[in-house]
Amino acid sequence: MATEGKVGEVTPRRRSTPWLLAAPALIWLVVFFVIPMVLLGRESLRSGGIGNYGDVFTGYTAVFRRTFWYALLATVLCVLLGYPLAYYIAMRARRARNVLLALVVLPFFTTYLIRTISWVILLSENGPVPKVLRSLDLLGQSSSIIGTTPAVVGALAYNFLPFMVLPIYVSLEKIDPKLLEAGPDLYASGWRTFRKVTLPLSLPGLFAGSLLTFIPAAGDFVNSTFVGGTSTTMIGNVVAENFDSPGLRPEMSAISFVLMAVILVGVLVYARLLGTEELG
Amino acid sequence: MKQRLSRLALGGYSILVIVYLFVPIAVMVVFSFNKPRGRRNYEWNRFSLDAWKDPFKYENLRAAFVKSLEVGLIVTLVAGVIGTVMAVSLVKYRFRGKGFLNTLIVMPLTMPEVVLGFSLLNLFVLVDQQRGVLTIVIAHVMFCISYVATTVKARIRGFNWQLEEAAADLGATPWQTFRRVTFPIIAPGVFAAALLTFALSLDDFTITYFVSGRDRTFPLEVWTEKQFPPQINVFGTLILLAAVVLSVAGMLNSRRRTARSKP
Amino acid sequence: MTAVDEVIRLEGVRKEFGSFVAVHHADLGIQRGEFFSLLGPSGCGKTTLLRMIAGFEKPSDGRVLLDGADQADVPPYKRHVNTVFQQYALFPHMSVFENVAFGLRSTRVASADIKRRVDEMLEIVHLGGYSKRRPAQLSGGQQQRVALARALVNLPSALLLDEPLAALDLKLRQAMQIELKRLQREVGITFVFVTHDQEEALTMSDRVAVMSNGRIEQIATPGEVYQRPATVFVAGFIGSANLLPGTLVERRAGTCVVDLQSGGRVTGADVDAPLGSDVTIMLRPEQLTPLGHAPTSGHGLEGVITDVIFQGAATRVLFDLADGTEIAVSVEASDGLDPLRPGDPMWVSWEPGTAHVLSGRPTHAGSTTTDTDAVQASLDGLG
Numbered sequence: 001m002a003t004e005g006k007v008g009e010v011t012p013r014r015r016s017t018p019w020l021l022a023a024p025a026l027i028w029l030v031v032f033f034v035i036p037m038v039l040l041g042r043e044s045l046r047s048g049g050i051g052n053y054g055d056v057f058t059g060y061t062a063v064f065r066r067t068f069w070y071a072l073l074a075t076v077l078c079v080l081l082g083y084p085l086a087y088y089i090a091m092r093a094r095r096a097r098n099v100l101l102a103l104v105v106l107p108f109f110t111t112y113l114i115r116t117i118s119w120v121i122l123l124s125e126n127g128p129v130p131k132v133l134r135s136l137d138l139l140g141q142s143s144s145i146i147g148t149t150p151a152v153v154g155a156l157a158y159n160f161l162p163f164m165v166l167p168i169y170v171s172l173e174k175i176d177p178k179l180l181e182a183g184p185d186l187y188a189s190g191w192r193t194f195r196k197v198t199l200p201l202s203l204p205g206l207f208a209g210s211l212l213t214f215i216p217a218a219g220d221f222v223n224s225t226f227v228g229g230t231s232t233t234m235i236g237n238v239v240a241e242n243f244d245s246p247g248l249r250p251e252m253s254a255i256s257f258v259l260m261a262v263i264l265v266g267v268l269v270y271a272r273l274l275g276t277e278e279l280g
Numbered sequence: 281m282k283q284r285l286s287r288l289a290l291g292g293y294s295i296l297v298i299v300y301l302f303v304p305i306a307v308m309v310v311f312s313f314n315k316p317r318g319r320r321n322y323e324w325n326r327f328s329l330d331a332w333k334d335p336f337k338y339e340n341l342r343a344a345f346v347k348s349l350e351v352g353l354i355v356t357l358v359a360g361v362i363g364t365v366m367a368v369s370l371v372k373y374r375f376r377g378k379g380f381l382n383t384l385i386v387m388p389l390t391m392p393e394v395v396l397g398f399s400l401l402n403l404f405v406l407v408d409q410q411r412g413v414l415t416i417v418i419a420h421v422m423f424c425i426s427y428v429a430t431t432v433k434a435r436i437r438g439f440n441w442q443l444e445e446a447a448a449d450l451g452a453t454p455w456q457t458f459r460r461v462t463f464p465i466i467a468p469g470v471f472a473a474a475l476l477t478f479a480l481s482l483d484d485f486t487i488t489y490f491v492s493g494r495d496r497t498f499p500l501e502v503w504t505e506k507q508f509p510p511q512i513n514v515f516g517t518l519i520l521l522a523a524v525v526l527s528v529a530g531m532l533n534s535r536r537r538t539a540r541s542k543p
Numbered sequence: 544m545t546a547v548d549e550v551i552r553l554e555g556v557r558k559e560f561g562s563f564v565a566v567h568h569a570d571l572g573i574q575r576g577e578f579f580s581l582l583g584p585s586g587c588g589k590t591t592l593l594r595m596i597a598g599f600e601k602p603s604d605g606r607v608l609l610d611g612a613d614q615a616d617v618p619p620y621k622r623h624v625n626t627v628f629q630q631y632a633l634f635p636h637m638s639v640f641e642n643v644a645f646g647l648r649s650t651r652v653a654s655a656d657i658k659r660r661v662d663e664m665l666e667i668v669h670l671g672g673y674s675k676r677r678p679a680q681l682s683g684g685q686q687q688r689v690a691l692a693r694a695l696v697n698l699p700s701a702l703l704l705d706e707p708l709a710a711l712d713l714k715l716r717q718a719m720q721i722e723l724k725r726l727q728r729e730v731g732i733t734f735v736f737v738t739h740d741q742e743e744a745l746t747m748s749d750r751v752a753v754m755s756n757g758r759i760e761q762i763a764t765p766g767e768v769y770q771r772p773a774t775v776f777v778a779g780f781i782g783s784a785n786l787l788p789g790t791l792v793e794r795r796a797g798t799c800v801v802d803l804q805s806g807g808r809v810t811g812a813d814v815d816a817p818l819g820s821d822v823t824i825m826l827r828p829e830q831l832t833p834l835g836h837a838p839t840s841g842h843g844l845e846g847v848i849t850d851v852i853f854q855g856a857a858t859r860v861l862f863d864l865a866d867g868t869e870i871a872v873s874v875e876a877s878d879g880l881d882p883l884r885p886g887d888p889m890w891v892s893w894e895p896g897t898a899h900v901l902s903g904r905p906t907h908a909g910s911t912t913t914d915t916d917a918v919q920a921s922l923d924g925l926g
Contacts, residue, residue: 006440006442007438007439007441009371009372009373009374010372010373010374011374012373012375015375017373018369018373018375018378019369019375021365021366021369022366022369022370022381024361024362024365024366025362025363025365025366025425026381026384028362028421028422028425029422029425032400032403032419032421032422033388033422034384035403036396036399036402036403037399039399039403039406040398040399040402043402081297081300082297084290084293084294084297085293085294085298087290088290088291088294089294092290092291098531099531100294100298102527102531103298103301103302104298106520106524106527107301107304107305107520109479109483109519109520109522109523110305110483110516110519110520110523111482111483111512111516111519112483112484112485112499113485113502113503114308114502114512114513114516115304115305115308117308117321117508117512118303118304118307118308119304121311121321122304122307124323126323127322127323158300158301161297161301190286212389212390215390215391215392218392219391219392219393219394219395219486220392220394220486221394221486222485222503235394236392236394236486239394239398240394240489243401243490246405249402249405252398253398256394256399259392259394259395260391260395263391264390
């Protein structure tokens with residue numbers, strides 16, 4: 001009770017103080033984030049001008065389309081897997097909450113590559129998953145999972161699941177329990193309460209989680225390299241394979257820029273809708 | 281009755297998802313005890329403790345792992361300090377341009393690593409900067425600042441700044457105030473951010489891929505050599521164990537703190 | 544001229560926040576060993592003054608002197624004053640002992656001395672044995688005593704208290720008022736006490752500075768401030784009073800004659816104002832003698848009773864004058880009047896020439912209340 005004093009913001013005694021504190025981080029980000037972005041844009045226009053973008057669109061349409069499609073599928077899959085889990089932890093598991101959250105996050109303290117290799121093991125020719133699917137007659141004897149779309153999408157969804165679960169959890173946890181008690185009063189059924197009260201209130205978290213899943217998924221190339229094949233090339237693969245050749249740099253820059261632009265628009269819309277203080 | 285069923289279903293589903301999360305991890309641990317037939321540790325052959333007995337068999341992997349640790353420590357220190365200081369500024373003070381700064385620190389989190397990595401590479405090429413440990417550290421600090429700032433911001437919301445006034449009133453200089461009052465109170469948040477940063481740096485592949493040049497961190501070495509001996513599973517398991525130990529320690533510590541402050 | 548030992552002195556102190564003037568021009572001197580209160584409604588500038596003494600705010604103009612030394616450019620951590628904050632600001636991560644020892648550690652006092660002084664101070668505030676507890680484990684009253692101990696243990700030149708009792712409930716507050724007074728006497732340190740509660744200030748202080756809207760209205764002993772308020776604001780803020788506006792028509796040795804706006808002519812104590820100027824007669828309810836009939840001397844007020852409030856030993860009677868001005872009078876059983884009812888006529892009188900007269904007009908003629916919130920509301924109406 002008594003330690004409330006000055007919670008919230010303080011007016012600085014010297015106007016420069018907050019900026020001095022923020023300066024190192026600010027400079028670092030400007031030099032190593034903002035400027036590279038600008039340079040990227042510039043590079044994308046080199047030796048070809050805006051035409052580079054035209055080339056990129058015509059040359060890589062299929063790859064772009066596939067990339068965004070995979071990312072979308074992975075995001076949806078993450079929602080289906082992650083939302084119920086987040087709901088359970090936020091609403092039903094009061095005491096075990098911290099442990100469960102730790103369990104969600106813990107697997108991702110191992111190296112990304114090793115996790116992906118584990119998926120290769122699981123999905124490879126003689127791995128357990130094909131064995132099970134074959135015994136259930138869901139998979140042909142000669143077909144393999146590696147190299148297929150479901151493999152890549154599945155692996156993508158796996159890798160970004162915590163990024164979906166955590167924001168949704170945060171949103172749900174903030175909901176005033178009294179609003180939910182009112183539900184049965186007014187809506188009579190649990191499902192309707194969910195639809196009318198819980199779901200809308202968890203939308204910020206759902207939106208954040210979706211962005212945090214879709215964006216890295218769209219740029220990923222590791223999963224498609226390990227568990228994918230020639231027909232599952234994503235745009236990330238293109239950039240990763242060609243980044244060394246100076247001649248292709250403008251083209252790669254244009255690709256990166258398109259990817260970034262699409263995402264930037266989405267993020268700015270989100271920031272506008274919900275205010276920057278909410279993020280994090 | 282229907283409610284109970286749906287609750288059970290939800291609980292069951294959640295457990296399944298968590299199990300699903302751990303399956304690849306289990307595979308990783310299990311396969312560290314494998315003796316593979318060929319170069320690739322993809323199929324189970326037979327049980328063996330060889331990898332555990334000689335984890336440093338492959339010099340290149342060992343060197344890369346050590347390099348990852350070194351980079352991780354430097355990055356944690358640098359990003360930890362400048363990110364925390366930025367976070368304090370954003371939470372404590374009311375000033376113009378806060379909205380801009382808040383947006384800026386979030387932006388790197390919303391970019392795909394491909395774009396971040398490639399654009400940094402572009403910059404380094406343009407200024408003719410040799411790619412190596414330095415550029416790796418620069419890149420890691422760049423995206424870790426965002427994680428540190430957002431984590432610490434969330435943790436220090438609700439800090440009572442009048443405590444700093446009280447400290448000054450009692451004769452503490454600004455530095456003493458920070459050292460004896462402010463930092464001890466925000467320390468848990470900073471520590472959590474540091475841990476996160478270390479893990480992210482250790483784990484990072486994509487950005488490192490673009491900016492590393494000849495130097496290899498552990499994930500990069502694995503990718504480049506396309507070598508997957510059980511030793512890498514051993515390293516992975518060790519990292520996991522460290523994370524488990526730290527999480528448990530963290531949980532016990534916070535439980536001890538809450539117990540101490542109860543009347 | 545004898546040198547008065549002033550521990551704190553403010554000369555022409557002014558504080559602006561942008562275009563808002565929190566303190567216009569403050570001159571005051573606080574003597575060593577004094578219990579001095581800064582009293583006024585919320586927003587009057589009292590806390591700002593306190594913070595300028597502590598060093599948390601810099602004056603826009605004027606000087607702050609501690610022990611005769613100008614404190615310009617002296618940061619709070621170098622000043623020999625300590626503050627007790629309204630919400631205590633105890634360090635949550637430290638034990639009671641460490642909290643109290645904080646200031647001593649800052650000045651590098653020897654460990655053995657620290658232990659002795661802290662233990663002593665904890666005894667003085669009746670918290671011996673609580674050394675190892677954490678602030679979160681203490682009650683509000685206990686936390687406040689830790690805050691006190693933490694400040695006092697450093698033996699500052701003055702202790703600054705920012706509405707320290709505001710967060711406590713009534714019974715505890717009254718007990719703490721007595722405690723604080725006792726403590727101040729025992730330790731002998733100058734106390735500068737900020738409060739909006741005028742009863743509190745009058746009970747505890749040696750002298751009071753009454754403030755309003757960034758200005759010091761009066762600095763005097765509680766008795767002075769009560770019996771001879773310097774301005775209309777002070778008259779209305781302290782205790783209850785009946786304020787009657789009028790015009791000064793005559794001045795004689797020690798008394799004056801005033802034509803009341805509500806009608807009639809009365810005499811009061813002399814006031815230093817030009818003839819024909821606006822003045823206000825102040826009559827405390829207990830100053831008025833209730834009569835059962837029109838006053839024989841013709842000097843008094845008459846009206847119709849509107850409300851009779853039984854308050855135990857006395858009864859508060861509210862009656863309206865002919866022009867609607869409400870007057871409050873305290874009637875005791877020993878006055879021997881017939882039972883009073885609303886609608887009955889009422890007469891009161893007082894010793895001619897004894898009513899306190901002030902320059903200027905009140906914002907609201909008639910009886911005031913002691914409820915500072917209502918006063919605040921009426922002040923807010925001023926804008």
